[in-house]
Amino acid sequence: MDLFDVVGPIMVGPSSSHTAGAVRMGYVAGCLLGEPVRKAEILLYGSFYATGEGHGTRKAIVAGLLGMKPDDYQIAESLTLADQRGIEITFGVARLEEAHPNTAIIRLWGVGDKSIEVQASSLGGSRINVDKIDGIDTNFTGECPTLIVHNLDQPGHVSEVTSMLAHESVNIATMQLYRSARGQKAVMVVECDQEIPQEALTWLNQVEGILKVTYFAGIS
Numbered sequence: 001m002d003l004f005d006v007v008g009p010i011m012v013g014p015s016s017s018h019t020a021g022a023v024r025m026g027y028v029a030g031c032l033l034g035e036p037v038r039k040a041e042i043l044l045y046g047s048f049y050a051t052g053e054g055h056g057t058r059k060a061i062v063a064g065l066l067g068m069k070p071d072d073y074q075i076a077e078s079l080t081l082a083d084q085r086g087i088e089i090t091f092g093v094a095r096l097e098e099a100h101p102n103t104a105i106i107r108l109w110g111v112g113d114k115s116i117e118v119q120a121s122s123l124g125g126s127r128i129n130v131d132k133i134d135g136i137d138t139n140f141t142g143e144c145p146t147l148i149v150h151n152l153d154q155p156g157h158v159s160e161v162t163s164m165l166a167h168e169s170v171n172i173a174t175m176q177l178y179r180s181a182r183g184q185k186a187v188m189v190v191e192c193d194q195e196i197p198q199e200a201l202t203w204l205n206q207v208e209g210i211l212k213v214t215y216f217a218g219i220s
Contacts, residue, residue, distance in 0.1 A: 026064020
């Protein structure tokens with residue numbers, strides 16, 4: 001246990017999990033989209049759905065989508081600010097099984113051609129976990145630079161990613177591998193100690209067999 005666990009985060013209340021954590025969930029989801037949000041569908045689960053209204057969870061997630069941090073005093077005005085920017089926001093209930101009680105599914109459409117679905121949970125003390133992206137397990141915290149690579153399940157893709165990171169002097173902190181079925185689609189989730197240069201991400205996007213590259217630089 002450290003001082004952060006005792007004192008808690010610098011935040012606008014009332015709750016570190018329902019408010020501060022929810023802001024970070026929206027913030028990470030918006031960064032993963034990679035372009036300004038045009039439309040958002042936010043589905044709440046468990047305690048987020050049952051008590052989120054009183055804790056300001058809806059406003060908090062939208063505030064994160066607008067780029068706010070947990071200590072921003074405009075969090076309470078986020079729905080109005082989103083409307084002023086022409087962002088369409090809808091809310092609903094997420095029907096999940098065995099998920100963390102503070103979970104939301106955030107579906108985003110950008111001003112360009114990008115879209116993403118992020119399932120994330122708030123663990124307390126403003127800490128979060130990104131459980132899934134586009135329905136595929138990811139399980140990362142967002143506290144450090146994270147690379148998510150969707151690729152065909154073929155030999156060589158893992159070595160291409162790790163070789164690229166070594167060439168850029170980026171150290172791997174953790175690495176997780178998932179696949180839907182043998183020879184089908186696979187996902188790498190790589191948490192790093194350093195940020196990854198944009199030119200390296202651009203190169204990776206052009207590698208044959210790489211379907212999608214998503215990068216989050218980490219929560220500042």
